[in-house]
Amino acid sequence: MDKSMLADLESLPEADRQRMSAMMEQLQIRDSLRMYNSLVERCFTDCVDTFKHKSLQKQEETCVRRCAEKFLKHSMRVGMRFAELNQGAATQD
Amino acid sequence: MDKSMLADLESLPEADRQRMSAMMEQLQIRDSLRMYNSLVERCFTDCVDTFKHKSLQKQEETCVRRCAEKFLKHSMRVGMRFAELNQGAATQD
Amino acid sequence: MDKSMLADLESLPEADRQRMSAMMEQLQIRDSLRMYNSLVERCFTDCVDTFKHKSLQKQEETCVRRCAEKFLKHSMRVGMRFAELNQGAATQD
Amino acid sequence: MDANLSPAGLDKEQIFGIAEKEMEYRVELFNKITHSCFNKCVDNRYKESELNMGENSCTDRCVSKYWQVTNLIGQLLGSGKHPM
């Protein structure tokens, strides 16, 4: 759907390309903030289950750290595979 | 809430109505893409559970096809009922 | 991230501040409608489980009312705590 | 875009803004009904690609009940002091 459209965009004058990249930048900021929000939600849901205290307990903090690190590593791996597939570089098993 | 507002819109000049319908078109494109994304997510979640292979297995593919077809039929039925209710055509049982 | 930026905004001329508050108003309208949608979804999911009738049964209606009231009270409480934390007024336990 | 700017200016912008939010709301409502009623009514083992009669009549009633819940909560919000 988009290949021809993106080709069209490359033929646009400089000013339009600038606007395009400003738009992408805005989308990336929004996306990063959403990713952050959903990461916090996931790790909170998976790691915090008791509410006898107002402060995070040591083991909850450890769990949150590991959750975030695992998720970020996972997310980078997905990003690499996703990029390969977007470039049609996927191979069969 | 909106009935009076939509009446106001109908009294707007031609140029505004054009802008309005361009806006609706944009929303429909975004909505279609979101619907597509959420349909894929649902059928993937329900149908794919083993990861010994890189390719979809025959039974997974069958499941995905049925899932998508069922969802689309369901969605069209909901759309008809939704339209009736929006028009105040709902009857009691 | 935002404190310096918001300070910048306060130094903007009147016209910009007006635009800013118009933007916030739009976001609040959208947010209220989303909150409404998600509240309905939650109470429907938790309270309605049988579909032998086309109309809400008495006990389902009672459940929905309680669900909505509880959620709104909860939401206001979260709002107060959230505001305190945003102002750095949080204390230790 | 410029062609649509009227002397009324900001007010018209606000009307468009509200109309846009209103449409987004309706689309989101439709999507939530579709997904909620699929979860409640349709067997997700997908043994066939047709909806059977039970699934269809469940869907009709589900949409109707969802709509009633929407109105009921709308009344609660409208009548009360809740600023939603």
Added chain:
Amino acid sequence: MDANLSPAGLDKEQIFGIAEKEMEYRVELFNKITHSCFNKCVDNRYKESELNMGENSCTDRCVSKYWQVTNLIGQLLGSGKHPM
């Protein structure tokens, strides 16, 4: 709208854009806290329409802990090499 365009042009547009994203972020954070803490703290059988003391104090602690998780993960992201 035109009245708000300044000589600074694009930069101001960017400031507005970032401020908008920032506000969206806060609204989304608030919504996620509200829903997460409702799930963790409030009995969803809805036997009454009041929140009891246990639910209220659970909510207070839940919001506090959610906030701490937000800060903790924010630190991890800020200190690390992760491009989020």
Added chain:
Amino acid sequence: MDANLSPAGLDKEQIFGIAEKEMEYRVELFNKITHSCFNKCVDNRYKESELNMGENSCTDRCVSKYWQVTNLIGQLLGSGKHPM
């Protein structure tokens, strides 16, 4: 912003609009793959902060299968009479 307005006017606005939706779609697709494959492949008891070999290879296959499901459903939608 004004500098970018061309004689073609509305058409260019539409191109930008569609390009924006397309990018939003890709971002959302990426996010859904990430979350779905995390749910399917990663142990959420978080006994360590590394992904083990099993989790990594599960992720690779999961992304590949998700992509195939996306294409399969895209074909169904494209070929059929469904207006999505």
